[in-house]
Amino acid sequence: MNTALPATLDHRLARFPFPFPEDAYRYSANVEPALTTVATPAGSWGDKLIEIDGDYRAELAERDAILRRDPSRLALLDHMRPAAWDALLTVLETLASEYPEDMEFSRAGRACRWNNRLLGEEWEFTVGDDSSLPGGPLGFLSSQVQEDIVLLDQREDALWLDGGVVTFAADWSMGFDVGMRFLEVHGPVPRIREEEIITRAQQFLMRLQPGQDYRRSNWTMTVGRRLDTSIETYPEWGPDRTSVADDPALPARLHLRVEVQHLVRLPRSGALMFLVRTHLASLEELATVPAWRERLGKVLAELPEDMADYKGISRYRHAASRWLLGA
Template sequence: MTTTDHVRAPLHERIATFPWPFPARHYRYSTNVEPALQQTRTSAGSWGGRIIDIDGDYHDELRQRAAILHADPTRHAVLPHMVPATWDAMLLVMRELAADYPDSMHLQQGDDGSWTWRNDLLGRQHTFVVGDESTLPTSPLLYIGQQVQEDLVLLDQREEHLWGDAGLVTFAADWSMNFDVGMSFLQIHGPVPRVHEEGIIPRAEQFLMRLQPGQPYRRTNWTMSVGHRLDTSTETYPEWGRDRRLLNRDDIGHRLHLRVEVQHLLRLPGSGCILFLIRSYMMSLEDLATVPEWRAGLASVLQELPQDMVDYKGLTRYRDDTVAWLHAAG
């Protein structure tokens, strides 16, 4: 499947539930963490009532994930000491799905301690015993990760720091799970401008280490991508990097997309690790511009964005043309 073959959910649905990331008409890095499960109003609708979001792109995005994993199994990485946490994460995700989508997702514990999971959307059902991988067709993180649209990262907490020691990430925005696995939280965020000088990453790490089970939090992040391509990992840079160089003014409206990540942060009750869920949403500028407040807001954010942040987000070549296009679209 090419990056142009996706079968999308209807535009009105995508606009109504799009997680607009800009509360103001300027942007700076911040922890911007808030309690999860709060419905957030936008100029076009609302988002955020669930931790795991199943929408009209569900089957398409899972097909993309399966193809990526088939081509590159290293997108799934688990250090040996994190195996118990992967079971913990799988059960938490299953519980969330069963609670929020009871018509299609079902989790039941048997009298013998085994569990039965049924996903009617995918026609899957398995009975498994926690800790016994022979009772699942794949490892726990791989099993549940192929049934949600979110990427999953597991952070271990030791030596007074967090460590990215496991994950299943097929839709990374210019980073690599396989490269980052085993790194500390501070090392993972090393390339991001301003956040170290301003102490944002150490504060974020301290906040995360105080998370309690049953108290989920979330934040948003954003960037821009050429083409509707969720997989912009460093592994595939030769494929998508050239798109930035070839973008021209006439293509901006339909080829350039605002990409927004909704990141959920949850302390796992059994292992004590932190589950980091990353759901990526994309909208072309011509679709986004149908909401006047979004068109004007994005133009203002991009125009005011400091140059080092423009460079880091890969916007240098087309920032000015994009601002001009957004103004003209009004």
Template sequence: MTGVAPKSLSAFPFPFTTDSYRYSTNLAPAGTEVPTATGRWGDRLVDVDGDYETELAERATILAADPGRHAVLPHMRPACWDAMLTLMRALATTYPEVMSLDGDGDTWRWRNARLGVVQDFTVGDDSSLPAEPLAYVAAQVQEDVVLLDQRGDELFVDAGVVTFAAAWSFGFDVGMEFLEVHGPVPRLRESGVVTRARDFIVRLQPGEAYRRTNWSMAMGHRLDQSLERYPEWAPDRDAAVDADDDAFGRLVHLRVEVQHLIRLPESGAICFLIRTYLLSLSDLVTVEPWRLRAAAVLAELPEDLADYKGFAPHRDRIVAWLRHHGGT
């Protein structure tokens, strides 16, 4: 690939570092830049890009139709304020030309010129915002936001706004313990990865932030592949069977989540951010190192993991498609 990569490729978090994949914690300090064949990613805690307004509009539509995607258990109210201020500070630091947070003590002014927002508020006073604090800030970041409460050495999913889930239901998971939430993932408990991840998270100190990636294969360009909307996106898997060669490349996507874990400074809760990126096979194969590596990883992945990652029935065709479409 020559020249400057388009934004969708230059900042895409390609997840594979070797020709095989198994579950691992793959944690790195937040803000650590990752060079790729097309550019770089990873230097930002929250990432605002060209899809900002479109994705936020989609989130608002989803929440209006299904308010259960937003939930806050009563004891998490202070953590919601903490998360809102933490994310606002990150946005203002990263995008000072369009966003700012000014104030002292409990009284603050938030400005988001990208959305035409100027909001004065008082910390702890829900009536000073047009929405609950977590919902308010979730309307201004492309990431899904989950808050984990720590009780002893256990973590609990006790608040969040999740509109772009991949084959899971936030509404079902609210109140569940961290290990329970990850129960359906094959090989995860046996490998010890999820227990090590839990132990790492509970040791995070206030203000510390780490990052990891997760991935799957998706049929169709849909951010919202939650279980609540399974009847809408499941047919895309069947459509792939009959798709011609060009349509198949446009339909099948590599779906990557960049996940941040932040120990909030005031409440001590864990803020878990999930930012989702989609890249069609048609675009992926324009980057030769990615094409070769993706084909190798998908071909080698054990069947149970391929099934969980959403592509087992189409594995052979995806791998063949990637191998055939080189040199574009």
């Protein structure tokens, strides 16, 4: 494999979690323990649970604007309040230990102090008192991390999507899915019923214990550097999927979208937390790494039609593949 490094590497590429270990992609329960570093031809990723990068302030500002326009991106069923507080405490503790220069967390009984030097913010709040933080525990948490947050309750031998803040959804709707079972949420995904992948994934998740953090990645493609591809904003981005196919600017417009999902059993409430971090890189950017250029070109060419349809990439994937492999 030719892995000659380009002279200058964008910070995004250096930490980009390129998701394809082979020239063909199929669904699998591709879970692995968190916090293992993965070396790539452009750098490495995976050594942290929470990824803060150069887009931190910009992405938090974007989330804030989305939540103001559409508060339904945050949903929390009543019984998930303790889970939301647990998520907040767990993530703030993690931030403080992963970014000790920039973040500081301390607690005495229910009284907590949080210092985020990257944002220049300092907060004091009381565990269990929703009014002690702007937006409550979950809304506040979403103002501190680039990750989308999904909370699942475990009961009746199943997982239920009962809360979360999702502003950067890849073609789904938090407001629509809240309250559904994990298996129902994944109902539209082709092939997985036959292959029992989601059933197995649920079995795995239900057995996760606190302290055993796992991760998986997922991918699709997005036209433009657009994080918010939720169902709610489909009229804004849907038409791009047709127009990009014949556009000479396709390599600059079309992005590979990779989600790194961390799966965390929250240690106090027992709820499951998904931290979903979205990374975008254009074909042009990816093509500066020859191994990625060739691999993505082959994956897009080979992908079965039903999977390409579900991902919403059928109209342009062959054009993208031709550019990657031919140009």
